[in-house]
Amino acid sequence: MTSSNPVACVQCRSRKSKCLGRTESNGCMRCVDAGIDCQVVPHNRGRKAGVKLSDETLAGIRGKYAAKAHANKAGKRGRSPDYGEESGPSTKNSKHVASSSTTTHQPPSLSPLSTTSPSSLLTIPGSSTKIPTSSVRVSSNTQAEIGPAASRSSSIASLFAPKNSEKAGRQGLSLYMEDPITCGFVDEANGRELYAFFMQKLADKTFVFDVHLHTYEYARHQSGFLFCAILAIAAKFRPDMMDPMTRQRCLALAKDHMLRVFSDYEKTEETIQALYIMTEYKEAEDEDGYLLLGIACRIALDLNLVQPRPDYNERQNRSRIRIWLALYAADRRYSYLGQTAKPSMMPHDRIPQLCKAFTQSPTCLDIDHLIANNVTFRHTLASHMDAIEKDNSESIPGEWKLDLREEYYAIEREGEEWERGQPVKELETPHANLAALLAKVIIAHRWVHRSFRDIGSSRDAEAQEKERREALAVCIRGSLGLLETMTRYPVDVLKYGSDSTHLYFAYASFFLQKVFDTQIASIMLDRPSFAYMYDLFKRCAERLEQASISSTHTAAFHAGFLRRLMRSCEDMMQDVNEQGHTGQGSTLGGGGEPDVGILPEAPSKVPLESFEREVPHST
Numbered sequence: 001m002t003s004s005n006p007v008a009c010v011q012c013r014s015r016k017s018k019c020l021g022r023t024e025s026n027g028c029m030r031c032v033d034a035g036i037d038c039q040v041v042p043h044n045r046g047r048k049a050g051v052k053l054s055d056e057t058l059a060g061i062r063g064k065y066a067a068k069a070h071a072n073k074a075g076k077r078g079r080s081p082d083y084g085e086e087s088g089p090s091t092k093n094s095k096h097v098a099s100s101s102t103t104t105h106q107p108p109s110l111s112p113l114s115t116t117s118p119s120s121l122l123t124i125p126g127s128s129t130k131i132p133t134s135s136v137r138v139s140s141n142t143q144a145e146i147g148p149a150a151s152r153s154s155s156i157a158s159l160f161a162p163k164n165s166e167k168a169g170r171q172g173l174s175l176y177m178e179d180p181i182t183c184g185f186v187d188e189a190n191g192r193e194l195y196a197f198f199m200q201k202l203a204d205k206t207f208v209f210d211v212h213l214h215t216y217e218y219a220r221h222q223s224g225f226l227f228c229a230i231l232a233i234a235a236k237f238r239p240d241m242m243d244p245m246t247r248q249r250c251l252a253l254a255k256d257h258m259l260r261v262f263s264d265y266e267k268t269e270e271t272i273q274a275l276y277i278m279t280e281y282k283e284a285e286d287e288d289g290y291l292l293l294g295i296a297c298r299i300a301l302d303l304n305l306v307q308p309r310p311d312y313n314e315r316q317n318r319s320r321i322r323i324w325l326a327l328y329a330a331d332r333r334y335s336y337l338g339q340t341a342k343p344s345m346m347p348h349d350r351i352p353q354l355c356k357a358f359t360q361s362p363t364c365l366d367i368d369h370l371i372a373n374n375v376t377f378r379h380t381l382a383s384h385m386d387a388i389e390k391d392n393s394e395s396i397p398g399e400w401k402l403d404l405r406e407e408y409y410a411i412e413r414e415g416e417e418w419e420r421g422q423p424v425k426e427l428e429t430p431h432a433n434l435a436a437l438l439a440k441v442i443i444a445h446r447w448v449h450r451s452f453r454d455i456g457s458s459r460d461a462e463a464q465e466k467e468r469r470e471a472l473a474v475c476i477r478g479s480l481g482l483l484e485t486m487t488r489y490p491v492d493v494l495k496y497g498s499d500s501t502h503l504y505f506a507y508a509s510f511f512l513q514k515v516f517d518t519q520i521a522s523i524m525l526d527r528p529s530f531a532y533m534y535d536l537f538k539r540c541a542e543r544l545e546q547a548s549i550s551s552t553h554t555a556a557f558h559a560g561f562l563r564r565l566m567r568s569c570e571d572m573m574q575d576v577n578e579q580g581h582t583g584q585g586s587t588l589g590g591g592g593e594p595d596v597g598i599l600p601e602a603p604s605k606v607p608l609e610s611f612e613r614e615v616p617h618s619t
Contacts, residue, residue, distance in 0.1 A: 198234040223270030228254035280498035441478035479508035494547035
């Protein structure tokens with residue numbers, strides 16, 4: 001260490017500046033201005049970068065690297081190396097370094113698997129094929145490196161602890177062949193039962209599986225990602241077979257498989273199916289559903305699923321088209337029903353011809369008719385929505401080229417015609433039965449928005465008033481019709497239904513919430529209508545509570561939302577009784593254009609019979 005004369009007092013040195021005007025008798029200007037004592041304390045500097053190291057430090061470094069070189073040389077000759085204690089850079093003397101480098105200890109005990117050669121660990125038993133390497137590896141001494149990060153709740157690094165000592169010696173084992181059964185989360189018998197449960201109760205709700213093709217052995221052999229996702233989702237509905245903590249580990253394993261798939265660019269039909277079912281049965285707090293669906297759509301476009309592969313049999317090629325149709329329906333659903341408009345990724349060229357040819361095969365399943373017919377009507381709805389979006393972007397508010405009133409009644413006629421032509425009509429198929437009614441609500445919602453953007457136009461004020469009343473009335477009737485339809489489905493349909501099924505009903509609930517929040521209900525609805533809505537909300541909430549498998553289930557959240565709507569309906573009924581307000585003579589609008597996100601008051605009453613007229617008959 002070297003010493004130097006201080007060039008600054010304590011205060012100036014803390015600010016990394018020199019003293020100004022300091023003499024032996026007077027303090028510096030900064031201390032004088034601050035009214036404090038100017039203290040000068042001698043201090044020593046530390047070693048600067050580049051200064052020669054001491055002999056003791058050099059001896060410690062040489063000893064450390066000599067021990068490592070000795071261990072590496074012994075390992076190459078096939079001998080078990082000695083593991084010496086490494087000395088740090090602050091070693092006091094070379095004797096301590098020499099003694100520590102010769103101190104050895106036995107390596108940790110290994111399982112019988114460690115006696116095999118490293119190359120044999122990458123070979124599938126019974127064949128000469130090596131397991132492909134993966135970006136996610138298991139360390140030879142610890143498994144803590146699996147997963148994206150130890151700090152995340154979905155990481156296997158935190159969920160797998162504590163480890164089983166019997167499995168800690170599996171060196172170089174890749175996640176390529178890992179699944180909940182090989183990891184010990186569930187045994188073979190329960191794994192088969194969970195898989196059979198998924199195919200029996202949940203597969204038909206997603207429209208992407210063929211029970212004759214996607215058998216237990218097929219899924220487990222083709223894709224560990226798909227197999228993990230199926231078991232994790234099935235365990236969500238079978239808590240008697242897998243406790244919640246184990247299920248979270250299983251779900252985390254599926255997510256780590258997803259990371260491996262992305263890093264290895266594994267683009268297969270099974271990858272798309274796994275991403276799709278993880279979107280349809282995602283966790284309640286998961287906000288990445290649209291992102292996963294977008295990745296699935298991109299992989300489908302890269303694989304060109306609409307074109308058959310010559311090396312596939314008929315069922316495998318039909319599975320490719322089935323996945324394509326399901327992705328098209330899901331992509332349009334996110335585009336139309338989201339709180340913000342999502343761009344559509346799936347092309348809609350030749351969709352009607354593809355659906356017609358898809359249902360003419362002798363191996364066609366019941367779900368194939370449902371998804372093909374549903375996609376056909378989605379294509380019809382897409383043509384109307386594209387025309388509306390184009391008119392909104394190209395026309396000036398108040399000078400629209402497209403009449404949304406005509407668009408609504410056109411989709412109503414097309415929906416009724418489509419319903420009459422359905423070959424399969426079952427209560428267990430909400431996607432098909434609700435498609436026509438939901439399409440009318442979607443167009444009516446756009447019509448409501450458009451009607452309140454016409455205030456500054458040159459149209460007749462009375463005609464504008466009448467159109468706003470009509471648009472609000474048909475949208476409210478359609479929303480109540482969707483909720484009324486939900487009460488007619490069996491509880492199991494709601495219990496095992498995917499998020500897209502619940503989205504049909506949630507879209508109606510969200511619009512009705514706007515009706516109450518903006519005070520439209522107190523002006524448009526009479527007391528019998530309030531009583532009908534209160535009873536409907538109650539029946540829907542009770543049905544969803546029966547279908548809820550846990551407090552975090554989508555049905556449970558929707559039931560709580562409907563309970564809040566019941567309280568809003570009660571408060572609105574009380575306000576109407578106290579004020580005696582009828583709404584007659586009031587008009588919409590006024591000065592300036594209103595905010596379309598907060599609908600202003602509407603003037604006319606909607607009679608109770610209007611609601612019941614929109615409710616579809618049970619099929």
